[in-house]
Amino acid sequence: MAEIIGVKLHVSKKRILATIPLAGAAIAYLVIREHGLKDYLVGVAPQFNVNLVDSWTWMWDFIIMGAFLIAAVSILFGKRWIRIAPAGPIFLCGSAAILSLDAFFPYDTLGPLQYVVPYLVKANVWIINSFDLGTAIAKENLMLLRGEHGPMALQVFWPSAGVHSIIIYSLVMMAFLLKMNIERKRKAVYFVIGILGTIGINMIRIFSLSVFVLKVSTDPTKFEEFHGIAGEIMFLPWIFIFLLIVTSIETKRMKRLVS
Structure with missing residues (x-):
């Protein structure tokens, strides 16, 4: 669309x-x-x-x-x-x-894709502890959480950390930008902004999963139900809205140039 x-x-x-x-x-x-x-x-x-x-x-x-x-x-x-x-x-x-x-x-079979996960986990634990949402400890890709419903350990692998969404975003955005008749610098700016936004969405995803454990439930079945949809309900709206914003900005800009 x-x-x-x-x-x-x-x-x-x-x-x-x-x-x-x-x-x-x-x-x-x-x-x-x-x-x-x-x-x-x-x-x-x-x-x-x-x-x-x-x-x-x-x-x-x-x-x-x-x-x-x-x-x-x-x-x-x-x-x-x-x-x-x-x-x-x-x-x-x-x-x-x-x-x-x-x-x-x-899991962590594909080592290179797992590389950034510990950094995302540490950042998430820092946010949880800073806002006093519960007790959180990070060890490599493992998060030890204790909240209102007791303790639970979450082991984060690259798909759950949203690394796949960065790869997919990169492919989609490159295809989208390559066919746009704008300067390379502007394309690069849009691409980088999108990467940063996608990383931000991934952080929100990990944070929301943690908050679910801390505040909602530590039941594995309920957690898996939320885990299964959390990524897509955040990533899909983000990439759709971002593409629309880029299209809108460039359409208005082209109209101004033509006028």
């Missing part, structure tokens, strides 16, 4: 109608997933040496949605889709790739 706003494109009704069966197939996958397909994927996971089943099943969601979107924009825009709307497919396919890494190489 952020990419095609303000772009004058003529798409025939036939092309639009041709995407409906694709949308139907994607929706059918999501329905079938909840009626047996997910259980099948869980069952075959050991055959592929999958270590994290949740990332494995979620990976297929992104693969299917990525394939649907690439097929849809190819029908709507032809080969031009790579210049017109690459951000969505890159986000979905990038997420699928990250989830595959998490499924087959979990």
Whole structure:
């Protein structure tokens, strides 16, 4: 949406109608997933040496949605889709790739991606102790928390720290900026601001998980439910809003230059 706003494109009704069966197939996958397909994927996971089943099943969601979107924009825009709307497919396919890494190489198997995690953990513990939200101790990628509902230890690995969101943001933003007709310095500024913002969102994510333990519950099941959605409900709105802001700023700037 952020990419095609303000772009004058003529798409025939036939092309639009041709995407409906694709949308139907994607929706059918999501329905079938909840009626047996997910259980099948869980069952075959050991055959592929999958270590994290949740990332494995979620990976297929992104693969299917990525394939649907690439097929849809190819029908709507032809080969031009790579210049017109690459951000969505890159986000979905990038997420699928990250989830595959998490499924087959979990926890701290991929050392380089784990490198920044201890620094984020220490920063989070400092914030908790500074605001007296509870007791927090950091040791490498381990957080020892004690709050209103008792103690709990959280071991933070690179996906939970949001390292994957920085990678995905970088891919999406590079595709988005490369096709914008603005100076390289401005592109670099937007890119760096976005990286800093994404790191900030990741810090908020780790902080929110900690606050959940300190103030809401130390029940592992409830924590996993919140942990499973915390990252996406923060990262997706952030990247969408940031892309819209960049688009709005540059659109207004171009109008001023033209006038």
